Amino acid sequence: MADDFDFADKVPPSFDHVGDVLKNSEAKGFNPALIVLLLVVGLLVVFLVGNYVLYAYAQKTLPPRKKKPVSKKKLRKEKLKQGISAPGE
Template sequence: MAERFINTDADGNVIIEEAKKGLNPGMIVLLIVGTVLILFLVGNYALYTYAQRTLPPKKKKPVSKKKIKRERLRQGVAPPGE
């Protein structure tokens, strides 16, 4: 519903102005962008949780024999044959 303002000008004439109530264009754009952003974040979270439940765990790379030998030497275990 429109709000009415009654004013008088310099000559004494009565002027009735109607101001429309409603959302301004900036607010509409803000609501649309906010809604899209929230939907994007909720969708990403849903996909992430779905992937965590359904995908198999990531395979680890095999450790090279060179690294195993180096780690044993660090721990003080003599390699076999020495």
């Protein structure tokens, strides 16, 4: 009875190369998830480096920001807190 199933173990000689092709094709190519991950990480790095470069350039070239003028009312309050009388009072 064991002799009846011997044909399952034997591969015809014409199909010998098919097994080798299948074994070799599994190792070729990139994982699609890896490609997406590399693309996203690459774009994130480009974004962060670009922002840093623009920030450094702006720090060197732009003039310092002007301070807002202090109102007369605030000046008067500050002088009163310090104990200095405002002129005309």
